[in-house]
Amino acid sequence: MAVYRRYIKKAPRLDTVPEDTLVFVWVFLLVLTGFMVKGYRIAVSEVSPTDWAMWSPLGYLVAKIFPTFDTGIKNEILVWHRALIHTIPAFIFLGYIWLIRSRLQHVLLSPLNVFFRSLKPKGALNPINLESTEIFGVSRIEHFTWKQLLDLDACTRCGRCQDACPAYFSGKALNPKKVIQDLKAHLQDVYPIPFVRQAIESRADMVTEVITEEVIWDCTTCRACQQACPIYIEHVDKIVDMRRSLVMERSQLPESAQQALQCLTAREHPWRGTTATRTDWAAGLGVKVLSEDSNIDVLYWVGCTAALEERNMKVSAATTKILQAAGINFGILGSEESCCGDPARRMGDEYLFQTLCQKNIELL
Ligand code: SF4
Ligand code: SF4
Structure with missing residues (x-):
């Protein structure tokens, strides 16, 4: 067969x-x-x-x-x-x-990879301890964890991730199967002697040459590749780790990402062009704002997109009407709400993510 x-x-x-x-x-x-x-x-x-x-x-x-x-x-x-x-x-x-190190290694390594698969909630990224770390993200192959390296050797080259990737299908440079295979080839170049942990220092730059910046930024972090992978290889955390290195160690990022991060820093949301406020969508709906009336049972966390992006404002208004029809006593944070930080995290700016997160935690 x-x-x-x-x-x-x-x-x-x-x-x-x-x-x-x-x-x-x-x-x-x-x-x-x-x-x-x-x-x-x-x-x-x-x-x-x-x-x-x-x-x-x-x-x-x-x-x-x-x-x-x-x-x-x-x-x-x-x-x-x-x-x-x-x-x-x-x-x-x-x-x-x-x-x-033939690809037939996968006969043994794929079951091992399945056994050691991540049991974290789907999509959860590993945090960085900003207080203690000296390395922000991954710029060298040895910065990956043993499990991330096992992923590389376990890949069967079946191509299911490639078939599922929207970026690949829209003609972008990203191909998740190739990312894994290129990292595996790089691992073998850096450690040429099997079972010997002697790394070669003269090597290609992993986050610009082995995997190009274009490929690293093409990923939408949708996880379709991981969903399709029969042996639970995790592509997204590797790509985000490489982004973290580009953003936090080298300040190398596309202009659109740079502008979104600047907007997040200055205005606490990623929607650069908008002039809307966080409560414009709620005009005339009679929604309680916590700073004015804290007598509520449920907090409706609206989020930047539903509050500030014109097409999505209809969604938050419709949700409000449903909650009101159900007789739920709820309210919103209004202008006190800030971004949850997820866009910053997925763009590799873990510091900004943790800052926004902390602000929300303190407010709540
Ligand atoms: S997470 Fe990235 S690599 Fe995986 S399918 Fe989505 S866009 Fe493609
Ligand atoms: S789906 Fe998994 S095993 Fe198949 S090529 Fe992609 S990463 Fe490798």
Whole structure:
């Protein structure tokens, strides 16, 4: 089935390299020689056709065509052929997989990656301890955690993440499968000797050359790639970690992101062009504002987009009418509400995110 999909159907998300053909041929020969060894064993033990041998039809077939040598010769063949045509090639194959770091490593590493998958709520990003850290984000491969590096080696190159990515489909430079594969290739360049933690210092810059800035900024952090990945690889935290490095260590970010962050800093919302206030949408709806009347049961957190973006104001007005019709005693923070900080966080400015977060926590 794998051969059919890769060489006949040629699914676009599968990229086939010469190593794949070598692996297929090698596995085929190991399976074939496995049946031959099994056949020898059946022939030597001379089991009856009605016995368990029938449950190994290919091995049984080999046993039938195994020449009728003396038992001694059969035993010789069984010992030496098994070593020469099956056991030794199988061990060479295993050595090849781990020394060349073939993608077939995923047979072992993918289940491990599933076992160690993140159990955090979906979309939650790891915070940075701004008080103690000396590294903001990830600019070198060794800054990733062991689990993030395991992700790279475990990838099966199945391409499901590529098929799910809206940025890839809209023709952008980002391809989540390629991000993982490029980081994996970089990991192997930096640590060329398997199982030896000796890093090479002369290397390409990870956040501008290995993964370009364009790719890092193309991601919308929608998580469609992670949802599609059968082995729970996390693309978004790696991309956001690289953004954090660009933003917090190098101040390298696109103009649109820069303007949104400036707006967040100055006006506590990301909508640069708007002249609306946080309560314009509520005009005439009779919504309580906490600073004027704190006698409420439920706080309606409106958020920047629903309060300030013209198309979304209808949504907050409609939500208000539903709450009123349901008889819920609620209110809003109005001008005291500030951004929850999520846009800053997803753009890599963890410091601004934590500042906005803290302000909201203190207010509440
Ligand atoms: S999170 Fe980023 S990489 Fe993943 S599917 Fe969305 S846009 Fe693509
Ligand atoms: S879906 Fe997961 S395993 Fe498949 S190519 Fe993407 S990252 Fe690799």
